[in-house]
Structures are given as structure tokens and as C-alpha cells.
Amino acid sequence: MTGDPLRFTVLGSATPYPAVDNACSGYLVRGGGARVWVDAGTGTLARLQRHLRLDELDAIWISHLHADHTADLLTAYYGALYADVRLTAPIPLYGPPGTADRLAHFLTHTDTRSPVESAFAVEELRDGHRVRVGALTLTSRAVAHGIPAFALRVEAVGRSLVYSGDTAPCPALTGLAAGCDVLLCEADGPEPPAGTEKVHHTPEDAGDTAAAAGARRLVVTHVGRSLTPRQAVERAATRFGGPVAHADPGVTFPVG
Template sequence: MADDLLGFTVLGSATPYSSVDDPCSGYLVSSGDTRVWVDAGTGTLAQLQRHIRLDVLDAIWISHLHADHSADLLTAYYGLLYADVQLDAPSPLYGPPGVADRLADLTQLADGCDVLLCEAESAQIASDEEQVHATFAVG
């Protein structure tokens, strides 16, 4: 029963840029076997790895597209492309409209490679908010 409790780990809370001891916005939300990286601000991937590996995540959720909430998507991409991280299946990436384009733009600026993103699908999660779902993997 204790495994079903909601866990909330602050990976960083600095804004608009990270400090020596505090990365930008990022959180690990967990319940049972489910692990979600909420916001990927600068420096949060390093902190996330203190708790779990990138390939253990069930999803990534980005609240909005400011760099202090999304910049480590590029770092995660490099982890998938060049490091010892391999996904068994693509990880869902949730965020506001434009999140798939943001990730694609970041990766193309970095090295000309593409991230495999499924066709974005919209879903209502609140009365006036629209979230987009894409798949995050290296292709």
C-alpha cells in the first residue's frame, strides 16, 4: 500500500536560470511503478539521475515551453543518442501545443539529427488548457 502513495521530488526550482545548488524547474512524480519527469529545466536531468535512470521513466510532461522548464529535453536527447541509455519503447512526451516542434527544433539545431516524434494529438485536460502528446525516442 505504501508503494501506491504519490511521491513528489523537487529536482530544481530556480528561475529563470539555474544556480550552483539549484537547477531550473523540474520534478519527479511517482506512484507505484509509475515515474513521470515533470518539467525538464536546465540541470534537472542530472538531478533526476540521482533517483532513477532516464530509461526507467514512464513519461515526460512539460508545463510550458520556456527554457527554464524544457531545456533539458535536449540533454535527454543526447543521452538517448550517445550515452548508455536505451529505451525499450518510446517515452510519451506531454506538453502544450508546440512541444514536439520545440524538441525537434532543439535537436536539429544541435546536430542535424531528428527525434522520432509521433503525430501530435491534442487532448483536453482542463476547461481551457490543451495538452499535446508526442513520442520521445531517437530515430
Template sequence: MRLTTLGVSSHYPVPGAPCTGMLVEHGAVSVWVDAGPGTLAELQRHLALADVSAVWISHGHADHAADLLPTFYAYRYGHVGAPAAVTVLAPEEVRGRLTGFLGPASGPELDRVFAFDALGDGGRRRFGGMDLRWAAVRHDVPAFALRVEAGGASLVYTGDSAPCAALDQLARGCDLLVSEAGTDRREPGEPPVHLTPEEAGELAQRSGARRLLLTHLALGLDAAEAVRRASARFDGPVEAAVVSGSPMSVVLPTVDT
């Protein structure tokens, strides 16, 4: 199984660093996980759009889902050779958000391009030799975390979530935990909707993950500091999907699992 990070930014894309997204591949199966702004362009460095097996969207926030809109245009008008409607596994509200942009009469055309499959807690789909399972997690809109297993390896992606039992359970014993760290510090009384770097490390430790990859860092949170803070709570290796310093110097690492 191969993970390619397509984007790492939270809230808005910057040059060289689209918002959250990744490509998970095993054999001929390629699943695009989260379509944050900028990830559609980055995806095409690695894969022809006709070869996308499915798209999986963690939740409807724009920094994870907005590139579905230009993706619709690509498949509808771009002559990209997609053989049939592309499966889009996403929370139910996502389809409505797209028709909101495209116009009230767009539904039938949208459904010719995308085969929407609404996510529910405890769902599971199989694409070739790749097994996808997801669970509802704790965010301020309906949101899901994902576990992918293929070729004997396992990868868990938190999506956006505060600490919760569902995340602990889904991440149990995974080879690679890809975790958001979308909160730098939580103010007293602030409702938890993201993980801090410490909480990402604690999640990795509790669940027995072998490695931790941080992404979707809070605005202004230095990547090296995030790694240091997460490492203080986790015995295994920690990396960040961004390089500290100039936003122009972001790297988009490829990780073999």
C-alpha cells in the same frame, strides 16, 4: 505517491538549484514533470533514465523544457537502456523547438527517441495506477497545469500561470498544491502571467488544498518571505522548495503525499 523536487529556480539554474522540475512516483510509475535546465542531472540521482514512464512539460519556455535537448542525446547516444520511444506529453510547439536546435532533418530521429503526445485543454492519460489530468492555464505562451492522482492522494502543479478559473477548478480539494510564485509584485497595468505569493495562497484557500508548496520563486524573492506572504492568505501549511539565504543552501525536499 511521492514527489521529489528536482529544481526550483526560475529563469536560470544556480548551483544546487536547477530550474523547475519534479519527479512524481507511484509504484513502478515515474513521471518527470517539467525539464528545466539542470533537472536531467538531478533526476538521475533518483531514477535510471530507462525507468522514466513519461515526461510531462507544462509549456515551452526554456526554464521548463530546455533539458529535453540533452535528454534526447542521453536516450539516443547514452546507452541508457530505454526500451522504446519515451512518451513526452507537451504543448505542440515543444517538438518544433527541439528540431529547431537539432536541425531540420532531425524529425524522424527525434520521433524514434520521443513519442510526442500534444497537450490539449482537458486532456487525461493513465500510467499504471497514476492518473494525469491537465487544463490550459493563463500564461504568455500555451501552458498547462497538471493534476496527478494515485493511491488515493492528489497533487496539483500550476506550471506557470496567472490566476484563472481553470487553476481553481483543477486544484479543487487536492492534498498538495505545488504552486509557482513567479511574480514578486505586479506593476499597475502589467499583464498577469505568473502568481504572486499572495495569489498562490489565495488559490490554495479557494480550492480547498490541504498543503501548499511554493516553487519557481521570482528572481530575488526571499523564500521565507514568500511563505509568509502566502500563509497570510491560506489556512493550511505552506512550505517553500527553497531555503532563504545563499543560493548554495537550497534544499530539494522530498514530500510524501
């Protein structure tokens, strides 16, 4: 479907818990007829259903296993197996090592392990993992978050979207984002206390990463509660000369 352009819709961009009007991290990426749910933070499943049903997804991609990026996988499991959804096959789910066992740990309430593989066909990510989902090419790189975590590059019809997930600035993300049309980058807030490992971008870091990668547009997301979205945009713009926007919930951004 060459007439179906690459784009993403913000299902939620709040952290570390949902706001009244904003779910946690989650995005619906579409292009060429393919539909991928990228991160499944609290509240995003409800927002996803404004656009499609679970059984209309082509894949799910998860950056890391913190709850503000994965919690709605638990309710998606029940929806996929025990409600009105009728899957013809388990939904492909690309996630960090241990994803299936982590889900099963939360979902198992008897001596019998919950059949998470009946809902999700889990494939573990690794650095450099690449997969085709319909017309979309998904490439993952390991990034610096203190736990197994990945950034994502989505390419279709000559366009490219890069999503940072949660990470400190690192060469892997900059390289993955090289020349991308849109960099969707977290901008969590202040610098960590002295002596503490850095695991997030500040807004200035997001601008620096976008500039170093030669991105054409920057969209900041996952803005911590110490900042307003406007403040995050203004601070990122001091380091990046291209267009900068905030990932407002419900907004659909064209890529390219």
C-alpha cells in the same frame, strides 16, 4: 504497487536560470510504481539521475515551452539515443502543441530533421487532456501564461497532487486543484507593472488559490530572485491557513 505512495521530489525550483545549488523547474512524481518527470528545466536531468535513469522513466510531462521548464529535454535526447541508455521504446512525452517541432528546431544541424520521435513519443496536450501512466492519472488544464501552458493534476490511490506550472491566477487552476492534498504552486514575485498582462502568481496569489481550491497543503515553487523562499512562504501563509512550505531542491514531499 499499492505500497508505493504518491510523492514528488524537487529536482529544481529556481527561475529564470539555475542557482548554484538549485536547478530550474523540475519534479520527479512517483506512485504505484510509476515515475514521471514533470518539467525539465536546466539542471534537472542531472538531479533526476540521482533517483533513476532515463530508460526507467514511464513518462515526461511538460507544462509550457519556456527554457526554464524544457531545456534539459535537449540533452535528454542525446542521452536517450547516443550514449549508454538503451530504450525499448521512445519515452512518452506529454507537452504543449508544437513540442516536437520546437525540439527538432534546436536539435537539427543538417538538412535532415533530427529524429526526436526516436527518443520521445510526443502527445500534445489540450484542455482537459487525461492519460493513465501506470497507477497514475494525469489530468491537464489550459492556464493563463500568455502562451500555451498547462497545469497538472496527478491522482493515485485516493491522493492528489496539483502542479500549477506557470500561470496567473485563473478559474481553470482553481477548479483543477479543488480538494487536492498538495498544491505545488509557483510564486514568482511582484505584481507586474500597470497595464502589463499578469502571467504569474505572487506568493499572496498562491495562498489565495490554495484557499479557494480547498487544498490541504501548499508548496510554493518558482520563487523569483527578488524574494527569499522564507519570504515567499510567509507571504503565502497570510492568505492560506493550512501548512505552507517551499520546494527546496532535493526534498521529497509525500502527498496526503
